[in-house]
Amino acid sequence: MTSRISDFDIDHLHALLKSSGLFLKTGPFTYRIRSSVRSVAEGLFLLYGQNRFFPEMEFVDFDIRLDSPNSLRRRFRPKLDFYFDHQTPFKPLPISQAFAFLEWGMNWCVSVHMNQYLKLHAAVLEKNGRALVMPAAPGSGKSTLCAALMLSGWRLLSDEHALVSLHDSHLIPVCRPISLKNKSIKVIEQFDNKALFGPLCKDTHKGTVTHMRPDARSVELDDTPVKPGWMVFPKYIVEGETRLTERIKETAFLKAGEQSFNYSLLGAKGFETMSKLIEACDCYNFSYSNLDEAVETFEKLSATAV
Amino acid sequence: MSDQSYLLLEVIRAPERLARLSMADWNRLIPQARHALLLGKLHALILEQDLLKVLPEKPLNHTLSAYLASEKQHATTAWEALKLERALGSLEIPLVLLKGGAYIQAKLPVSTGRLLSDIDILVTRDRLDEVEENLHSRGWRSSKQDSYDDRYYREWMHEIPPLKHITRGSFLDVHHTILPPTAKYKPDAEKILADIREVSPNVYTLSPVDMVIHSATHLFHEGDFDHGLRDIIDLHGLLIHFSDNEPGFWEALVPRAIELDLINPLYYALHYCQLILGSEIPDFVLKQAEKGKPNALMSGVMDWLFMRALRPDHPSCDLPFTSLARSLLYIRSHYLRMPLHLLIPHLTRKAWKRRVAENKQEATAGLP
Amino acid sequence: MSLYIPPDFELILKSYGNETLLFHSASGDTLLLGPTAVPLVQRLRQGPLDKQPLFDHVAEELNYEVDDEFISHMEEVLSGLMKRDIVAAQ
Numbered sequence: 001m002t003s004r005i006s007d008f009d010i011d012h013l014h015a016l017l018k019s020s021g022l023f024l025k026t027g028p029f030t031y032r033i034r035s036s037v038r039s040v041a042e043g044l045f046l047l048y049g050q051n052r053f054f055p056e057m058e059f060v061d062f063d064i065r066l067d068s069p070n071s072l073r074r075r076f077r078p079k080l081d082f083y084f085d086h087q088t089p090f091k092p093l094p095i096s097q098a099f100a101f102l103e104w105g106m107n108w109c110v111s112v113h114m115n116q117y118l119k120l121h122a123a124v125l126e127k128n129g130r131a132l133v134m135p136a137a138p139g140s141g142k143s144t145l146c147a148a149l150m151l152s153g154w155r156l157l158s159d160e161h162a163l164v165s166l167h168d169s170h171l172i173p174v175c176r177p178i179s180l181k182n183k184s185i186k187v188i189e190q191f192d193n194k195a196l197f198g199p200l201c202k203d204t205h206k207g208t209v210t211h212m213r214p215d216a217r218s219v220e221l222d223d224t225p226v227k228p229g230w231m232v233f234p235k236y237i238v239e240g241e242t243r244l245t246e247r248i249k250e251t252a253f254l255k256a257g258e259q260s261f262n263y264s265l266l267g268a269k270g271f272e273t274m275s276k277l278i279e280a281c282d283c284y285n286f287s288y289s290n291l292d293e294a295v296e297t298f299e300k301l302s303a304t305a306v
Numbered sequence: 307m308s309d310q311s312y313l314l315l316e317v318i319r320a321p322e323r324l325a326r327l328s329m330a331d332w333n334r335l336i337p338q339a340r341h342a343l344l345l346g347k348l349h350a351l352i353l354e355q356d357l358l359k360v361l362p363e364k365p366l367n368h369t370l371s372a373y374l375a376s377e378k379q380h381a382t383t384a385w386e387a388l389k390l391e392r393a394l395g396s397l398e399i400p401l402v403l404l405k406g407g408a409y410i411q412a413k414l415p416v417s418t419g420r421l422l423s424d425i426d427i428l429v430t431r432d433r434l435d436e437v438e439e440n441l442h443s444r445g446w447r448s449s450k451q452d453s454y455d456d457r458y459y460r461e462w463m464h465e466i467p468p469l470k471h472i473t474r475g476s477f478l479d480v481h482h483t484i485l486p487p488t489a490k491y492k493p494d495a496e497k498i499l500a501d502i503r504e505v506s507p508n509v510y511t512l513s514p515v516d517m518v519i520h521s522a523t524h525l526f527h528e529g530d531f532d533h534g535l536r537d538i539i540d541l542h543g544l545l546i547h548f549s550d551n552e553p554g555f556w557e558a559l560v561p562r563a564i565e566l567d568l569i570n571p572l573y574y575a576l577h578y579c580q581l582i583l584g585s586e587i588p589d590f591v592l593k594q595a596e597k598g599k600p601n602a603l604m605s606g607v608m609d610w611l612f613m614r615a616l617r618p619d620h621p622s623c624d625l626p627f628t629s630l631a632r633s634l635l636y637i638r639s640h641y642l643r644m645p646l647h648l649l650i651p652h653l654t655r656k657a658w659k660r661r662v663a664e665n666k667q668e669a670t671a672g673l674p
Numbered sequence: 675m676s677l678y679i680p681p682d683f684e685l686i687l688k689s690y691g692n693e694t695l696l697f698h699s700a701s702g703d704t705l706l707l708g709p710t711a712v713p714l715v716q717r718l719r720q721g722p723l724d725k726q727p728l729f730d731h732v733a734e735e736l737n738y739e740v741d742d743e744f745i746s747h748m749e750e751v752l753s754g755l756m757k758r759d760i761v762a763a764q
Contacts, residue, residue: 030364058329059364063337085337115371249690250706257704264702265378268684271697271704275688378702385700388759 006049014041023057024048027174027222030057035066043099043198047177047211050219062109066102100201100209107160111261117172118164118273119261124157124171125149128305130229131171133162135259141236144184147212148291149298151192156218166269169276170225175218177211185210191291229305231281242293244286252283314338319584321351325360332365342535343421345372350419376419383410386425386476391508393440401509402428402502408511416543424477430499431482438466445472484520493566514548514555515562522575523568541575542583560594573598578612675763678722698760711751718761
């Protein structure tokens with residue numbers, strides 16, 4: 001019987017995080033997470049509870065820790081550092097932002113290190129055996145749309161990283177909680193009252209931030225890559241109409257390149273991989289304000305899977 | 307070298323060990339190599355040993371990632387060299403590349419998998435203004451906005467403030483000599499420029515012996531020990547390559563260092579290459595180089611300092627007192643290049659500035 | 675003035691039937707080529723050519739007349755490609 005992280009209670013998980021750490025496998029990556037912060041334990045318990053529990057891991061990709069730099073500071077206003085292999089790449093943040101800090105740090109680990117994939121800043125979902133890739137700049141409503149689609153039965157591969165295999169341009173899942181901020185939080189709560197959220201972090205440099213738990217099936221299929229199907233560039237427009245319009249692949253290519261972490265680093269290999277990805281995708285622009293209509297539009301789109 | 311934590315060095319000295327590493331070993335090796343900026347180098351070793359297909363995939367993802375980043379940097383360097391050659395060529399000045407950029411353009415094996423942070427070039431002092439002006443017109447701008455920093459560079463350094471290209475974002479260090487004018491040793495840049503080697507039309511590197519001497523001088527006088535192990539590996543790689551491919555290399559090395567007043571750093575370089583990486587250096591060269599050896603007390607102190615500082619900056623590699631050794635060397639290197647009365651205010655100012663402007667980013671989920 | 679594509683740097687062209695993408699290995703740039711730039715680059719990939727016959731070739735491929743307007747447009751295209759070191763002159 002496979003054990004899950006939720007088989008623990010929060011106290012046990014907290015104790016583990018304070019001592020040897022939790023081994024967390026998500027998609028192709030293994031993290032070892034340590035932290036003495038209670039809200040980190042709570043957030044992990046709630047949002048990663050469905051992930052498998054591993055008492056040992058042979059190899060750790062990212063050894064990370066979230067703690068206060070020294071105990072002296074703790075008497076005053078505690079701030080946290082994010083440690084990756086004992087180095088601190090970020091400015092410290094208040095303890096109230098602990099869980100968001102952890103998630104950002106975990107994203108950063110993937111963004112700057114793993115060049116065995118072409119990586120796009122994109123949400124990725126799956127329906128009818130095909131992947132929907134939505135590259136977008138922050139503020140385009142990508143995560144809101146992604147959350148609504150997952151809640152409507154799409155499988156989540158990632159809210160943040162499209163990992164494209166350099167061999168066959170298939171999408172590699174790395175299924176983690178969906179990051180929502182400010183008004184989007186309410187919007188998703190209203191969209192589906194079963195949506196489950198982690199710790200709420202207020203006054204971050206992005207405003208109020210929280211994370212939504214992926215569904216069990218998405219987590220279960222976290223090792224199964226998906227063939228590309230559609231590339232859609234979403235844009236939230238206040239009171240805008242729902243509109244899906246085809247766009248030519250050549251400019252979709254360039255736009256996706258702009259949203260890539262390592263397209264340029266990969267040189268000719270990046271060009272080839274992106275070529276294959278775009279080749280396999282129908283490309284669209286999508287603007288919306290109404291989530292129900294948006295979901296309906298994508299439902300129709302998913303029926304075009306070949 | 308049975309010390310468990312010294313795995314990175316063991317593997318570099320004996321790459322065949324790579325095939326026998328346990329997963330627990332890889333778990334230690336990858337972070338050590340990452341901190342020493344040697345992940346890409348490690349991948350190059352793996353390729354050289356033809357072990358790509360037999361080693362476990364997960365750690366290889368990390369070495370491969372760094373290797374791909376270094377490949378990209380090499381391509382960028384070649385491109386920048388082309389642009390710089392045009393700028394300098396228009397003034398009928400040769401493009402002389404130093405350090406990493408030179409290793410890449412000369413296609414030296416030591417460049418494989420190596421990361422670099424900027425491109426360094428050498429220009430004679432009397433053409434410096436023209437070069438700076440020409441580079442400015444082609445989009446290279448000073449990255450030091452602070453007038454104290456700018457003045458510090460211009461008065462006391464062997465290079466002008468680092469330049470950054472406005473559209474390509476690449477960094478460039480323009481040197482006019484190889485040590486600051488205030489340094490204890492006074493190498494003559496003209497002599498070095500008289501001996502440069504052409505690697506492609508109007509693109510030059512230093513001569514093999516000068517390249518080694520410059521690399522040694524850089525390591526043992528710049529106080530930049532964060533990448534000390536990488537720099538020693540560079541030196542070792544240069545020695546091996548020139549030993550095999552440059553007739554007369556060993557005979558010329560020490561006399562040239564003496565001529566340039568740089569025998570002291572060369573002595574250290576040879577000594578620590580041998581001590582740390584087991585470089586094969588002919589006896590007569592070591593004997594000649596003794597001329598640059600400090601007295602017994604100083605030798606002992608330096609061994610203690612360097613053997614610690616040359617470890618990768620990672621807790622699993624620290625001997626006791628490593629960070630003390632590192633900061634002592636930092637002070638030493640400043641002492642070597644500036645008179646003492648200048649040194650004290652500069653160090654305090656630098657420490658303060660560093661604290662203020664710590665180069666950290668906001669944690670963010672978006673693009674870097 | 676003979677025009678050519680510097681041989682050291684790889685060029686990859688890709689089209690999905692609308693426009694043409696070009697990857698320039700030297701600079702790492704990915705560009706969208708305009709409709710008149712495509713036959714120009716393709717022709718030079720086969721070997722060096724002088725400017726006049728090159729422009730004539732492009733005009734013939736695309737069924738354009740070689741008038742002043744066309745030539746000044748081609749000069750612009752060519753100078754853009756030369757500025758990016760995709761095409762060089764000797």
